[in-house]
Amino acid sequence: MHESGEDYIETIYLLKKKKGVVRSIDVANELGFSRPSVSRGVGLLKEQGLLTMDESGELQLTDEGLKTAKKVYEKHTNLTTFLMMTAGVDAETAETDACRIEHIISPSTFKGIKRYIKEHKED
Secondary structure, rough: OOOHHHHHHHHHHHHHHHHOOOOOHHHHHOOOOOHHHHHHHHHHHHHHOOOOEEOOEEEEHHHHHHHHHHHHHHHHHHHHHHHHHHHHHHHHHHHEEEEEEEEOOOOHHHHHHHHHHHHHEEE
């Protein structure tokens, strides 16, 4: 999946948790993208079987879409924590950098980061 697809699916997941109902306009507003751009992205996610849209325009993640969104979000949150722990950066900087890194990190490196966090996290 491309970076933009991961951004869309993660945003839909988070908006759904926050608001309950998510439409394309909500995604466009959250990401600062144009409506046509989001429409295209939503169409691609639908083609991949990750998302459905009902007659009222509400977006729903499929089981596979939810699984994918949770994996992307897990990367994001763990990378944010890792950067704050190891680089000593503030939460905003860690969030921004984590969003970039989450799309390119290898599974083995991510596994190592999760292990590091578990071993070094203060209770």
